[in-house]
Amino acid sequence: MxxxxxxxxxxxxxxxxxxxxxxxxxxxxxxxxxxxxxxxxxxxxxxxxxxxxxxxxxxxxxxxxxxxxxxxxxxxxxxxxGFIDTHVHAPQYPNVGVFGKSTLLDWLNTYTFPMEASLSDLSKARKVYTRCIRRTLAHGTTTAAYYATIHVPATNLLADLCLSMGQRAFVGRVCMDRMGPDYYLDETADEALAASRASIEHIRGIDPGFALVSPILTPRFAPACSEGALAGLGRLQRETGLPVQTHISENRSEVGLVRELFPRSRHYAAVYDEHGLLGPRTILAHAVHLGDDEADLIAARGAKVAHCPCSNSALTSGEARVRWLLDKGIAVGLGTDMSGGYSPSVLEAARLATLVSNHLAMGGERRGGEDASAPGEGERAKLSFEEVLYLATRGGAEVVGLQDRIGxxxxxxxxxxxxxxxxxxxxxxxxxxxxxxxxxxxxxxxxxxxxxxxxxxxxxxxxxxxxxxxxxxxxxxx
Amino acid sequence: MxxxxxxxxxxxxxxxxxxxxxxxxxxxxxxxxxxxxxxxxxxxxxxxxxxxxxxxxxxxxxxxxxxxxxxxxxxxxxxxxGFIDTHVHAPQYPNVGVFGKSTLLDWLNTYTFPMEASLSDLSKARKVYTRCIRRTLAHGTTTAAYYATIHVPATNLLADLCLSMGQRAFVGRVCMDRMGPDYYLDETADEALAASRASIEHIRGIDPGFALVSPILTPRFAPACSEGALAGLGRLQRETGLPVQTHISENRSEVGLVRELFPRSRHYAAVYDEHGLLGPRTILAHAVHLGDDEADLIAARGAKVAHCPCSNSALTSGEARVRWLLDKGIAVGLGTDMSGGYSPSVLEAARLATLVSNHLAMGGERRGGEDASAPGEGERAKLSFEEVLYLATRGGAEVVGLQDRIGxxxxxxxxxxxxxxxxxxxxxxxxxxxxxxxxxxxxxxxxxxxxxxxxxxxxxxxxxxxxxxxxxxxxxxx
CATH class of the missing domain: 2.30.40.10 (Urease, subunit C, domain 1)
Known part of the structure; x- marks a missing residue:
């Protein structure tokens, strides 16, 4: 191949x-x-x-x-x-720039699920994935951590294309057995796990040592996974040692939803931790509305964060506190998060990372103290162009676990x-x-x-x- | 010519x-x-x-x-x-992207004044202005409201180049008789006014009806102008009927400085008003930290606002409340504000205008009520892509007083x-x-x-x- x-x-x-x-x-x-x-x-x-x-x-x-x-x-x-895109949804590529005034949960239903579902059509998937890989390569993205869709054949195709076009990639079949629409859902936790295994085996077949393309376990995010699916993926992680990618604390409504769905967990990060999915090979996208305890747990487990400033600004999700994460010793990389993010470019993500850090600094003076989970950060929050280039390369390499090989x-x-x-x-x-x-x-x-x-x-x-x-x-x- | x-x-x-x-x-x-x-x-x-x-x-x-x-x-x-750039400093063009972590007042001293001063060299001015006009035309900017420098010959050259290259423009010799460094300052208010008149007469000579290129009175901003200079420009405005462009309330330190320098004025807008510089042909750049009274005065006078989201984000100035301005009936256009802004593109300014409005909406929930001059705006603050395209065209046309001819x-x-x-x-x-x-x-x-x-x-x-x-x-x- x-x-x-x-x-x-x-x-x-x-x-x-x-x-x-x-x-x-x-x-x-x-x-x-x-x-x-x-x-x-x-x-x-x-x-x-x-x-x-x-x-x-x-x-x-x-x-x-x-x-x-x-x-x-x-x-x-x-x-x-080369740039490292630590969070990107390849099947959403055709929707780049199209999100209106939506926020996360309505955006998923309006734009995202229908597009992802349509990629069960392999000829469409080939067109979309080919263009997405070409485009990101043209922007200097040498490594990408991709979410595919729930479909095994289309996920495998994405892996094939990364290998043949030469982009280093982590390719994850998306696991979601609840919250999605009827037409786009893993039917049971067991079927979800079997499908994920099938995609892992395909990638093992085309790139046995995972030298260029690696599978990655991909629970969409906690609200879209049953306890059974999360626990099963946790077991699969222990069994295979594979990396994990998921979302955390992108949007306030989503955080509230997780609180409702997992009432026994003390916070969002704990949900992943309790299912064996919070470890040194875990990539958590967004991490915007984390509490102190939660960030400390993430740091203690050695999990990493994919910061997605374009997406967080476009979907009105919030301003991730990158300096605060770095101060806690958490590795941070950048993600384009297409198509929540509107650009295929990690350079654009780097640029926006400085601007979002400035907005955080501006907000600090007004915000200080009143909200324990988002204390003001003032001037220290600001990221320089040198710092965001670090996040785009060495930071990203650490996030995907390749700091000894790339960056x-x-x-x-x-x-x-x-x-x-x-x-x-x-x-x-x-x-x-x-x-x-x-x-x-x-x-x-x-x-x-x-x-x-x-x-x-x-x-x-x-x-x-x-x-x-x-x-x-x-x-x-x- | x-x-x-x-x-x-x-x-x-x-x-x-x-x-x-x-x-x-x-x-x-x-x-x-x-x-x-x-x-x-x-x-x-x-x-x-x-x-x-x-x-x-x-x-x-x-x-x-x-x-x-x-x-x-x-x-x-x-x-x-065509796009209308309602606020752009042509001589700062070579500094685009170069601002570090500075904010307005140190940015002026570190990057801006030295660059502007160097454009007394007409061969350098020709190179910089030619490139600036070519570049902005290539981005679809058909009309620009330009700040030049304090130098009459270089300002006249900018007007000549706009005319020969075919860009519709307002070209303002910058008036500043205080706060600038020794090497870059009008020596007295009278000399400042004489220099501004000389540039106006030059433009009248090359484009008598101001069909394509018009002069514009340009007090840099209140802190850089003596009372004598402001009053003289006010008289010149009444005499000529020419438009006026200046800055207002970009940055909190600047607002504090104006309070110190003009202790008898009740706010920043009042300083311009008291000197006959706040009228229907006045373009106020930024307008980030306005109070309610102040915005009401601006609305009553029919003055307009140039919103510069790239610059305000890059220099950590703040988030202008565009919806609030529009609700008050104030016309708003977009400005690239190079080189506070990092891009020659009004399309980029439009894109950032949506993102900054989202940051304003995000901040709203935290900010609500605690600061009377910046109440939370919530979801209503958000600008759609349709709205920012309006600002980039029809809004801008209104800001420069050409709503019957362009946009x-x-x-x-x-x-x-x-x-x-x-x-x-x-x-x-x-x-x-x-x-x-x-x-x-x-x-x-x-x-x-x-x-x-x-x-x-x-x-x-x-x-x-x-x-x-x-x-x-x-x-x-x-």
């Missing part, structure tokens, strides 16, 4: 930028990175150009120049780690990367430049920090020129 | 969409609009194609087919009124319009389509409302294929 071509040894030369820590980017100029045929970074050499690499680097690696594919970042270009440039990690091109202006402001590099205008007097800030605030997929996953070129902008 | 070529009679055929009222778009399908050589709409004919126009419409207009330039919107394309399609109005192309997908999802039409994927099952919603949330300048001002083609996407 996998159509990966045999890779050559590769060298990448130029400027590399990645997160050193939460609030600090590292700039590696005039550097060379060598990637072997398995897509692994095997050397990082400062002060190195092609000539020097051939003379002194290749011999130490046992490479001969003829066998090496060379990619050089030109002036105004840099290599950056930065280090020997031993894999080459999941994008080549970013800035729209450098010469004195000639030709119309053509403008179209090639989107909205970024670099006038020439900006320092590197300012260039990266411009990318975060004005960049788009036009600045993502090439994208690689495990060393394989998976997107190139013509 | 004006390089307008002689226009031909023109006919535009296809789907036209514009705002009928605040919350309602009108869809005119299979329609023809005739525009005469002066750029004026002289006929709107429903159920009309090219053949029918030639047979039955041209004769009534005295047109012969050979003299008419024809533009037909294809399937997946529609004509939309919609009506006989007697001028042809300021854009041709929008949706990225319609056939069954073939070719990579090329993706690049041509940006991020918009129309799968084919969307109704027109959903298509327009997708444009608002996922569109960008790649969807703006052609742009006209007063009938003249001023941008075409290759």
């Amino acid at each position: 996998a159509s990966l071509k045999e890779l050559r040894n590769q060298i990448f030369i130029g400027t590399f930028i990645h997160s050193k820590k939460l609030d600090e980017l590292e700039y590696l100029h005039d550097t060379a990175i060598c990637v072997d045929k398995t897509g692994k970074i095997i050397a990082i050499e400062p002060q190195c150009d092609q000539k020097k690499a051939e003379m002194s680097l290749y011999p130490t690696l046992g490479w001969s120049a003829a066998d090496v594919a060379v990619t050089i970042a030109k002036d105004g270009q840099f290599f950056f780690p 930065g440039f280090r020997v031993g990690m894999e080459w999941d990367a994008q080549l970013v091109s800035l729209g450098a202006l010469g004195d000639d402001v030709a119309e053509d430049d403008m179209q090639d590099y989107g909205n970024m205008d670099v006038f020439g007097w900006e320092n590197w920090d300012e260039r990266v800030a411009k990318w975060v605030y004005t960049g788009d997929d036009r600045n993502t020129t090439m994208v690689w996953v495990r060393g394989r070129l998976v997107h190139e902008r013509k | 004006a390089s307008l070529k002689e226009l031909r009679n023109q006919i535009f055929i296809g789907t036209f969409i514009h705002s009928k009222k605040l919350d309602e778009l009108e869809y005119l399908h299979d329609t023809a609009i005739c525009v005469d050589k002066t750029g004026k709409i002289i006929a709107i004919e429903p159920q009309c194609d090219q053949k029918k126009a030639e047979m039955s419409l041209y004769p009534t207009l005295g047109w012969s087919a050979a003299d008419v330039a024809v533009t037909i919107a294809k399937d997946g394309q529609f004509f939309f009124p 919609g399609f009506r006989v007697g109005m001028e042809w300021d319009a854009q041709l929008v192309s949706l990225g319609a997908l056939g069954d073939d999802v070719a990579e090329d389509d993706m690049q041509d039409y940006g991020n918009m994927d129309v799968f084919g099952w969307e109704n027109w409302d959903e298509r327009v919603a997708k444009w608002v949330y996922t569109g960008d300048d790649r969807n703006t294929t052609m742009v006209w001002v007063r009938g003249r083609l001023v941008h075409e996407r290759k």
Whole structure:
């Protein structure tokens, strides 16, 4: 099934930028990175150009120049780690931008369930999933944690397409045996579990080591799962060690619904915990309205959070307190959450993460103290562009449990990367430049920090020129 | 100076969409609009194609087919009124995206004043202004209310460039005789007024009737103007009848500063009112932290508001209560406010206007009652995509005083319009389509409302294929 071509040894030369820590980017100029045929970074050499690499680097690696594919970042270009989308619903892709004034629960019934149900049609699923993967790759998303639908064949198709198109992915068959409409529901907890197992076995068949595509256990969210389904998925997690993804505390009405449905649980996080679904491999999307105790439990279990600022703003869900989560030691990544979120771009999610953090800071002064579950945070709440780029790469890698393999440039990690091109202006402001590099205008007097800030605030997929996953070129902008 | 070529009679055929009222778009399908050589709409004919126009419409207009330039919107394309950017600082364009975690007052000193001061260099000014105009035209901005700098020659150059590049514009020499740094300040109130007069006379010289480019009186904001300067500008307004643009109540520290500097005025709006600067031709940018009395005074005077959601979010200024302003009968348009705002796009401002209104709605429940100047607004605060498109066109036209000439399609109005192309997908999802039409994927099952919603949330300048001002083609996407 996998159509990966045999890779050559590769060298990448130029400027590399990645997160050193939460609030600090590292700039590696005039550097060379060598990637072997398995897509692994095997050397990082400062002060190195092609000539020097051939003379002194290749011999130490046992490479001969003829066998090496060379990619050089030109002036105004840099290599950056691929983005990690820690929360995205592939079947909702056609609804992107369409949500009206709805909030979570009516949005599900009006827009989402009908669209997801329609993907039982495999030809429609192929069209939607192909476009979703192409689009997200074009935005530099090298890893995505996908929700599929309840359908096993369409879920398997999504996994097949990720593998053949070369996107690293976690693909989850959605488990929901209540709350959905009659036409879109697992009939019983047992059938739900059997279907999830079937999809896991399919993925094991196409990518035995889960090197690129992995299954992920996906209870839609607590209100859509019976106790039996949750408990069964908890057992399946213990049995398989697979990751888990679900939603938590996105919207106040949803939190109220969970309180009604699970009256014995002390809060939303406890529901997952009591069913064996809150552990170090669990990705919790949203986490907007958590209480202190709840966040402490999440931290204690080592579960992670997918922050989805576009979606939370669009569906009027709330403002997740990212600084507060990070302060508690919880790993946080970014999610586009299409189609609650209106954009396929993790860069847009990063941009919105700064803006939402600003709204949180603005609200702080008014909010302070009056609501114990949402104390004011003031200026500290604000996330910088450096911090949101961390969340988009290293933070995301931690959320999906791949922090040793992706999210930065280090020997031993894999080459999941994008080549970013800035729209450098010469004195000639030709119309053509403008179209090639989107909205970024670099006038020439900006320092590197300012260039990266411009990318975060004005960049788009036009600045993502090439994208690689495990060393394989998976997107190139013509 | 004006390089307008002689226009031909023109006919535009296809789907036209514009705002009928605040919350309602009108869809005119299979329609023809005739525009005469002066750029004026002289006929709107429903159920009309090219053949029918030639047979039955041209004769009534005295047109012969050979003299008419024809533009037909294809399937997946529609004509939309040009956007009106009611608040934008052209000299700050190179700083777009660069603001760090600053808020208004430190942002001015760190980023803004040094950049503006540097535009005394006319070759730099030419480069920056040319790029700014090209970029905003490419995003469908047919009218812009520009702040220039304190320099007369550079301000005049901006007006020259708007005229030659064909963008409708209000161009204001910035008046500031205090608070700025030594290196960037009008030396006295008298010198400030003389400089503003000089720029007005220049514009009168290049566009005597202000048909395309008009001067606009531009006290930077109250803290940067002495009482003498404000009073002098007030007199100049009475003398000339020219429009006025300034800032109001963007940031809490700024409001405090105004209270200190103008202790006898009862609030910020009163400062402008007392100096004869609050009238029906006044554009007030931001209006975030207004009190009730203040808004009532603004409404009574007929002054207008430029809402700048990107800037207010980026600089942590606050959330302007647009619904509340509209309820008071105040006209509201949108401003990109570059470079407080990070985007040249009014479409982005429209998108953010919906999101900021959602944040206002979210905050409402927490905020209610505790702060008299910012009562909770709840769900009513939320702006729909139809409403923000109204603000971007008809609302903006009212703000700049051109509601009878631009902002919609009506006989007697001028042809300021854009041709929008949706990225319609056939069954073939070719990579090329993706690049041509940006991020918009129309799968084919969307109704027109959903298509327009997708444009608002996922569109960008790649969807703006052609742009006209007063009938003249001023941008075409290759």
